[in-house]
Amino acid sequence: MSATEIPEPQVWLDERGRPCPLPVIAMAKAAKSAHGSPVIAVLADDPGARYDIPAWCRMIGATYLGEISVPDDKGGSAYVVQISESAQTDASKSIG
Template sequence: METLDARGLQCPMPIVELAKKMKELKEGEVLELIADDMGAKEDVPAWCKRTGNELIEMSEEGGVLRFKIRKK
């Protein structure tokens, strides 16, 4: 599993970086995105829905969001 650490980036940069990184992955691979921009809580699920990628897991701990996304 690849990890993309987007902490310190503000909207829309976590999504921009996520889109770039997902292009590098093969179908079925999973990416973990770590972000501290609370906007990502809504942006990431919306991006997954729009692009057809699967949001497997989302968690929040101490102001840090973690997403696991499977490339379709």
């Protein structure tokens, strides 16, 4: 999917400067508290996030939409995820 097809995120999480697994944990907590099927973007600069956000989506049943450009000049990357109802249930179960 090219960046132009990725919908505008409704939620932004800024996890830059925080090492893995903190960006993934932030994503899981946002998914748990979300209503509906929101599109969430996480900003991260840990080198593991590029692989671990898509892996988290696969494991939890969310959809990884891809990377978009970072909206400011503070560096890092922006990873966009579409949360589904089932992913919310899974995330809630595991977060407990």
